[in-house]
Amino acid sequence: MNERELLLDIQDLTIHYExxxxxxxxxxxxxxxxGYGETLGFVGETGAGKTTTALGIMRLIPSPPGAYKGGxxxxxxxxxxAKSEAEMRSIRGGRIAMIFQDPMTSxxxxxxxxxxxxxxxxxxxxxxxxxxxxxxxxxxxxxxxRPERAKDYPHQFSGGMKQRVVIAIALACDPxxxxxxxxxxxxxxxxxxxxxxxxxxxxxxxxxxMIMITHDLGIVAEICDRVAIMYAGRVVEYAxxxxxxxxxxxxxxxxxxxxxxxxxxxxxxxxxxxxxxxDPTNLPTGCSFHPRCPYAxxxxxxxxxxxxxxEPGHRVACPVRAAAEKNGKERAS
Amino acid sequence: MLxxxxxxxxxxxxxxxxxxxxxxxxxxxTPGDPARMVLGDQATEEAVQxxxxxxGLDDPFIVQFVRYVGKAAFKGDIxxxxxxxxxxxxxILSAFPSTIKLAAFSVIIAICLGIPFGIISAIKQYSLFxxxxxxxxxxxxxxxxxxxxLLLILLFSVRLGWFPSSGFDTFSAMVLPSVALSAQVIAIVxxxxxxxxxEVIRSxxxxxxRAKGQTEGKVIWRHALGNALIPIVTIVGLQFxxxxxxxxxxxxxxxxxxxxxxxxxxxKMRDYPLVQGGVLYVAVAFSIVNLLVDLLYAFVDPRIKAQxx
Amino acid sequence: MSTQTVQKRRxxxxxxxxxxxxxxxxxxxxxxxxxxxxxxxxxxxxxxxTYSKQNLMHAFESPSSAYIFGTxxxxxDIFSRIVYGARISLQVGFIAVGISMxxxxxxxxxxxxxxxxxxxxxxxxMDILLSIPxxxxxxxxxxxxxxxxxxxxIAVGISxxPNYARIVRGSVLSIRGQEFVEAAKAVGSSDLRIIFKxxxxxxxxxxxxxxxLGVATAILTAAGLSFIGLGIQPPxxxxxAMLSGGRSYIRDYPYMTLFPGLAIMIxxxxxxxVGDGLRDALDPKLKR
Numbered sequence: 001m002n003e004r005e006l007l008l009d010i011q012d013l014t015i016h017y018e019x020x021x022x023x024x025x026x027x028x029x030x031x032x033x034x035g036y037g038e039t040l041g042f043v044g045e046t047g048a049g050k051t052t053t054a055l056g057i058m059r060l061i062p063s064p065p066g067a068y069k070g071g072x073x074x075x076x077x078x079x080x081x082a083k084s085e086a087e088m089r090s091i092r093g094g095r096i097a098m099i100f101q102d103p104m105t106s107x108x109x110x111x112x113x114x115x116x117x118x119x120x121x122x123x124x125x126x127x128x129x130x131x132x133x134x135x136x137x138x139x140x141x142x143x144x145x146r147p148e149r150a151k152d153y154p155h156q157f158s159g160g161m162k163q164r165v166v167i168a169i170a171l172a173c174d175p176x177x178x179x180x181x182x183x184x185x186x187x188x189x190x191x192x193x194x195x196x197x198x199x200x201x202x203x204x205x206x207x208x209x210m211i212m213i214t215h216d217l218g219i220v221a222e223i224c225d226r227v228a229i230m231y232a233g234r235v236v237e238y239a240x241x242x243x244x245x246x247x248x249x250x251x252x253x254x255x256x257x258x259x260x261x262x263x264x265x266x267x268x269x270x271x272x273x274x275x276x277x278x279d280p281t282n283l284p285t286g287c288s289f290h291p292r293c294p295y296a297x298x299x300x301x302x303x304x305x306x307x308x309x310x311e312p313g314h315r316v317a318c319p320v321r322a323a324a325e326k327n328g329k330e331r332a333s
Numbered sequence: 334m335l336x337x338x339x340x341x342x343x344x345x346x347x348x349x350x351x352x353x354x355x356x357x358x359x360x361x362x363t364p365g366d367p368a369r370m371v372l373g374d375q376a377t378e379e380a381v382q383x384x385x386x387x388x389g390l391d392d393p394f395i396v397q398f399v400r401y402v403g404k405a406a407f408k409g410d411i412x413x414x415x416x417x418x419x420x421x422x423x424x425i426l427s428a429f430p431s432t433i434k435l436a437a438f439s440v441i442i443a444i445c446l447g448i449p450f451g452i453i454s455a456i457k458q459y460s461l462f463x464x465x466x467x468x469x470x471x472x473x474x475x476x477x478x479x480x481x482x483l484l485l486i487l488l489f490s491v492r493l494g495w496f497p498s499s500g501f502d503t504f505s506a507m508v509l510p511s512v513a514l515s516a517q518v519i520a521i522v523x524x525x526x527x528x529x530x531x532e533v534i535r536s537x538x539x540x541x542x543r544a545k546g547q548t549e550g551k552v553i554w555r556h557a558l559g560n561a562l563i564p565i566v567t568i569v570g571l572q573f574x575x576x577x578x579x580x581x582x583x584x585x586x587x588x589x590x591x592x593x594x595x596x597x598x599x600x601k602m603r604d605y606p607l608v609q610g611g612v613l614y615v616a617v618a619f620s621i622v623n624l625l626v627d628l629l630y631a632f633v634d635p636r637i638k639a640q641x642x
Numbered sequence: 643m644s645t646q647t648v649q650k651r652r653x654x655x656x657x658x659x660x661x662x663x664x665x666x667x668x669x670x671x672x673x674x675x676x677x678x679x680x681x682x683x684x685x686x687x688x689x690x691x692t693y694s695k696q697n698l699m700h701a702f703e704s705p706s707s708a709y710i711f712g713t714x715x716x717x718x719d720i721f722s723r724i725v726y727g728a729r730i731s732l733q734v735g736f737i738a739v740g741i742s743m744x745x746x747x748x749x750x751x752x753x754x755x756x757x758x759x760x761x762x763x764x765x766x767x768m769d770i771l772l773s774i775p776x777x778x779x780x781x782x783x784x785x786x787x788x789x790x791x792x793x794x795x796i797a798v799g800i801s802x803x804p805n806y807a808r809i810v811r812g813s814v815l816s817i818r819g820q821e822f823v824e825a826a827k828a829v830g831s832s833d834l835r836i837i838f839k840x841x842x843x844x845x846x847x848x849x850x851x852x853x854x855l856g857v858a859t860a861i862l863t864a865a866g867l868s869f870i871g872l873g874i875q876p877p878x879x880x881x882x883a884m885l886s887g888g889r890s891y892i893r894d895y896p897y898m899t900l901f902p903g904l905a906i907m908i909x910x911x912x913x914x915x916v917g918d919g920l921r922d923a924l925d926p927k928l929k930r
């Protein structure tokens with residue numbers, strides 16, 4: 001299973017922001033793998049560093065205040081952090097495309113939608129203006145927008161339609177990797193399902209790999225092959241979707257699952273994770289989760305947990321639970 | 334669009350009547366007898382009385398006001414200057430070219446300098462360039478135009494003798510007044526461009542453009558500037574409108590025969606018809622510029638265009 | 643509940659002060675303004691001469707150790723006149739802004755709070771006033787009131803009323819619909835109580851910024867009016883009037899125009915520094 005060919009392999013990535021309030025450790029020693037054709041769910045609370053990781057892959061971290069403090073982002077065997085800005089420009093949009101969270105604000109309000117799509121096409125393909133515009137109209141059809149609306153401005157579209165335009169831009173140059181940053185959060189529930197369905201279809205059609213940033217485990221169950229759970233700048237658990245749903249190990253992951261309402265189980269109260277996300281300028285020592293963790297032992301506040309593989313393709317950053325799991329298994333066998 | 338313009342022009346009418354009313358009230362309350370002012374101390378009491386009757390100065394306030402508005406609206410007649418006896422409209426029209434030239438030059442200088450400096454300042458926020466530009470913009474904003482004018486005269490006219498210190502007929506005569514007047518406008522345009530750009534640069538669609546792999550130059554030029562332009566257009570329009578009302582102090586320092594100086598002289602001489610006509614002109618000019626600015630929005634922003642139906 | 647809000651507000655002010663201190667320009671501005679106030683209050687101690695003492699024997703003396711800024715055509719000490727002039731300018735600036743802030747703020751609050759016809763009428767009147775450039779309006783008012791310090795304040799004050807009315811109206815409109823105001827209405831607070839207790843404190847930030855910059859504009863306008871002879875009359879040492887007086891001698895005695903102008907510029911610059919600093923401190927969103 002580990003022999004699969006990796007499209008993206010993030011190793012030990014660290015990104016910090018220097019702000020007036022102090023150093024924000026947005027991403028800390030992060031590991032992440034994505035195989036060709038896979039969809040990875042990237043789950044965590046707001047502020048866990050998911051968007052920073054996504055922008056980090058695109059090399060779009062605003063600097064200052066942001067800075068890469070170490071690590072590698074291996075994309076198709078090459079480290080993106082070693083690329084020049086010009087090389088990155090041809091990768092952005094052409095190889096890696098991104099869909100942002102809020103379609104209301106991610107389109108330029110004073111430019112017609114066909115031109116916004118055509119801009120992407122003419123940047124990465126050898127076509128003239130007219131051809132780019134023609135292809136843009138075709139892309140609009142692909143995402144289910146009638147060609148006669150090509151000359152409309154963003155404000156003339158609804159939220160769901162705008163997100164379709166954003167998707168059209170992202171897929172216009174057939175990227176190898178699509179990063180979708182909570183693409184449905186800003187939309188109405190009924191529209192969410194439509195947009196998600198569209199993305200699923202297009203992903204298959206274009207054979208794109210995808211990172212789906214979300215905090216909705218329902219979406220993960222529906223479309224993701226693998227899941228990475230992120231907490232306070234680190235990936236704390238990584239597994240294929242089935243494994244993660246059946247045998248999650250990390251206490252934070254457990255907390256996430258416990259806080260989902262379950263209709264079959266008759267509970268009066270949802271179990272929530274106690275405490276709040278730590279202040280990113282002042283993370284707890286050792287394991288960042290230990291102050292909120294019901295399983296924490298004394299060493300958790302001292303030693304930063306290693307991210308270890310407990311079974312093929314399943315990695316966890318919690319030595320306490322990993323050991324308990326192992327013991328449990330040994331006793332069972 | 335035409336309907337919108339028509340509506341706007343129509344809505345000008347109450348504003349102009351209001352302006353006339355305010356000026357009328359102010360002049361009515363002003364101490365001193367205009368008849369005496371105009372005719373001089375030597376004039377006989379009889380002559381003064383005759384003048385008052387002829388000009389209707391003894392009529393009640395409301396009668397004078399209605400008569401003035403009626404004449405202005407239906408005959409286009411806004412009276413004659415007490416001092417020169419020429420029609421007020423002629424006086425204003427002959428002062429207008431100097432004023433519009435001065436205003437246009439200053440605004441053009443401000444656009445050519447203010448917008449580029451503002452853009453670079455925003456892109457390089459917190460850099461040395463940004464700090465220096467912002468400091469000088471604030472100095473420009475704080476410089477009294479009449480003092481700057483005098484300093485320019487002192488240096489370039491008295492000491493160096495490069496430019497004349499008064500008049501507005503030749504190109505070289507226009508240089509000093511335009512520079513003096515533009516200092517503040519440059520400062521305002523620079524600051525507005527910077528803050529508007531800063532806001533736009535942080536918006537999501539700029540990130541989208543970068544995520545497409547667009548070059549930084551084109552991100553600024555194609556995406557940021559178009560969106561940042563709206564408040565810049567507003568401020569430039571507003572400034573131009575104000576300058577059309579006569580750069581009173583600048584015109585007075587450089588002895589430019591423009592509308593501003595005309596107004597100050599008229600106020601000092603109690604030349605009521607000229608003051609009324611002048612303020613009316615200023616209000617009209619200002620409102621027209623505002624209308625043009627609003628129409629210009631439609632070309633900059635499709636969202637606003639949609640509202641103009 | 644009320645002690646809690648008071649505490650919150652106080653810590654808010656401390657927070658603003660803390661941020662203001664971080665801007666070197668704002669600190670320089672504050673220091674300069676403090677110096678100006680000291681000059682104004684202790685003018686009779688600081689100035690070596692009185693502002694009106696003539697000494698024709700010493701007319702047109704260039705800056706020297708006796709007269710550090712030189713003397714004017716009547717042999718009056720320019721430095722002393724500038725020190726006394728701080729009194730005039732600060733008075734005009736602050737009182738004029740007080741007038742426009744009070745009247746404009748009240749009109750704006752009423753218009754925004756009641757809306758409908760009252761709002762329409764008031765804002766129409768403000769539009770009319772705004773369609774006359776404020777300096778021209780100030781000139782017309784100054785001319786009709788006649789010269790003098792008090793009239794100058796009124797003229798400058800009235801001409802700026804629409805600015806405050808608009809700001810307050812805008813803030814009120816945005817605050818009026820918010821829940822805490824609805825809540826106050828629901829428990830039967832009177833209109834006046836709501837305006838003073840809830841709405842005015844909440845739109846203070848933009849008003850404070852506008853007022854700081856407004857003092858600068860008022861001083862500039864007043865100096866401009868005096869410069870063209872419609873403001874304060876001699877021998878009162880108004881900076882604009884001094885500039886105007888020195889203008890005739892610019893060829894031979896440029897220092898006569900240099901120093902009063904410098905005084906105006908530094909004052910305005912200081913106020914603008916503080917105004918900018920306050921705006922950033924009150925609304926850190928704008929800065930980042």
